[in-house]
Amino acid sequence: MSPGPLRPNPQPMLIAHTIEELRLHLGGTLRPAFVPTMGHLHDGHLALIDHARTLGDRSVASIFVNRLQFLPNEDFDSYPRTWEGDCAKLKARGCDVLFAPRESELYPEAQTVKVQPDPVLADILEGQFRPGFFTGVCTVVLKLLMAVFAGKARGVAVFGKKDYQQLMVIRQMVRQFALPIDVSGLVTQRAPDGLALSSRNSYLNEVERAEAVQLSLALRQLGREALAAASALPAHLPDLEAKAMDGLRQRGWQPDYLTVRRRQDLQSPQAGDPLVVLGAARLGQTRLIDNLEV
Numbered sequence: 001m002s003p004g005p006l007r008p009n010p011q012p013m014l015i016a017h018t019i020e021e022l023r024l025h026l027g028g029t030l031r032p033a034f035v036p037t038m039g040h041l042h043d044g045h046l047a048l049i050d051h052a053r054t055l056g057d058r059s060v061a062s063i064f065v066n067r068l069q070f071l072p073n074e075d076f077d078s079y080p081r082t083w084e085g086d087c088a089k090l091k092a093r094g095c096d097v098l099f100a101p102r103e104s105e106l107y108p109e110a111q112t113v114k115v116q117p118d119p120v121l122a123d124i125l126e127g128q129f130r131p132g133f134f135t136g137v138c139t140v141v142l143k144l145l146m147a148v149f150a151g152k153a154r155g156v157a158v159f160g161k162k163d164y165q166q167l168m169v170i171r172q173m174v175r176q177f178a179l180p181i182d183v184s185g186l187v188t189q190r191a192p193d194g195l196a197l198s199s200r201n202s203y204l205n206e207v208e209r210a211e212a213v214q215l216s217l218a219l220r221q222l223g224r225e226a227l228a229a230a231s232a233l234p235a236h237l238p239d240l241e242a243k244a245m246d247g248l249r250q251r252g253w254q255p256d257y258l259t260v261r262r263r264q265d266l267q268s269p270q271a272g273d274p275l276v277v278l279g280a281a282r283l284g285q286t287r288l289i290d291n292l293e294v
Contacts, residue, residue, distance in 0.1 A: 015098045019147045022060075026148070032155045033234045035146045036141060039063040040080040041089050042073060044160055044189035044197035049093045051186050054159045060148055061090055062099040068111065069136030080167055080202060083121040083211060099147065102209050106143055114139045117169050124266060125278060126289070129256045134169050141170055145181060154180050162188040162196050164278060164291040165266060190216075190290070196290045203286040214277055215256045216290050217251055218244050223277040223294035226260045233260070234269055255281035 003100045016022035018240050021147040026032060027210040033056030045061075052059045063086060068078035083100075090098055115138035119127075122134040149155045157174075169182045189197045195213045204212055224242040229236040237260055257280055260274035269275055 003026075007081065011096070013095050015087070015099055015100060017100055017102060019101070022097070022147055023150065025097045026058060026060070026152075027140060029056075029152070030154075031056040032058050032060050032148055032152060034060045034089070034145070034155065034157045036062045036064075036144050036157070036159075038065045038079065038199065039086050040082050040199040040200075040202065041086045042199060044162065045088060046093050048158045048160060048186055049090065049095050051184065052156070052207055053094060055158070055182075055184060058096045058100060060097045060212070061093070061095050061143055062101075064099075064101055064140070064144070065118045066140040067103065067107075068114075068139055069133050071132070073129055074130075082198060096201050098228050099144075101147075106140065111139060115142050115173060117174060119236055119265060121165070121172060121236065122169050124165075125257060125259070125261075129280065134166070137166060137272065138169065138173050139206070141178075142173065145174075145179060149179070151179055151219055154182070156182040156184055158186060160185045160188060161185045162198065162290065164276060168266065192193070196286065196288075200286055200288065208284050208286065212283055214248065214253070215281055215283075216292070218248055219277045219279050219290055219292050221247075222258055222260060222279075223275070226275060226277065229264055229294055231271055237268070244279075253281045253283055255279065256262060256287075260294075 003245050014025045016025050032053035035052050037045050049059060049061060064083060065076065069078055087098065114135050115135045117138050127134050127236045145157060159170060161167060167185045174181050174183050191197060193213045222240060227241050228232060243258050245255045248255045260269060260275055260277050261267060262269040262278045275294050276291055277294055280287065280289045
């Protein structure tokens with residue numbers, strides 16, 4: 001189904017806290033278009049809602065902070081919960097249904113059955129620095145997809161390309177489980193200075209916020225240098241990546257990786273491969289990620 005103009009939505013947004021309520025609200029819906037989120041919504045999330053409304057006959061968002069994808073030393077407890085503001089933003093954007101389950105609804109017992117994604121894709125980059133992250137993501141996303149799309153002939157799930165590796169992992173999961181769901185990726189939404197929009201940007205103080213754009217600038221520079229060395233990229237890539245990492249360190253960042261990979265599978269590129277540049281780095285106490293296709 002090709003995107004079309006946004007439909008007016010004169011109806012109030014319906015809110016479901018249980019799977020049973022959600023399925024009642026979606027009765028008669030032929031093609032739900034679903035945007036899963038952890039809340040603390042920003043313009044990037046709202047762009048996903050806008051996109052979803054062009055892809056299905058009912059737009060659905062979820063808000064659920066998923067404990068399974070946080071490491072023990074990460075910010076699950078302090079992750080911003082902004083329920084009233086999130087609801088207002090979704091209503092203003094014309095979202096049809098909001099699914100906001102309690103933890104006991106999605107995890108009524110200890111989740112001992114989990115989705116283990118392909119380690120070739122999931123144990124590199126984010127998976128290397130956040131072990132178990134993609135297991136937690138895939139497990140909750142599969143549960144959410146089953147809640148939204150059960151009994152539907154077809155549907156679409158919408159994700160942002162800012163989480164580039166996550167999008168690839170989810171696409172692989174949906175494909176290998178033969179789910180009747182199209183996965184749509186929307187281009188990264190950015191602030192006017194180029195910073196990728198993220199809920200965690202709210203952690204940055206004023207000085208850090210001004211500095212934060214340096215991650216995307218470093219990725220752009222790395223991408224330019226990778227393209228310039230394209231004919232002999234494998235030989236030059238380690239030095240280019242090390243230079244990019246050192247440049248951020250000199251500015252006070254703690255980078256996990258700045259790397260050039262082939263878009264197809266995020267493995268090391270060869271000459272002629274379509275490329276994506278990905279980075280993750282900590283600025284103060286805030287870890288930011290970004291990527292650029294080059």
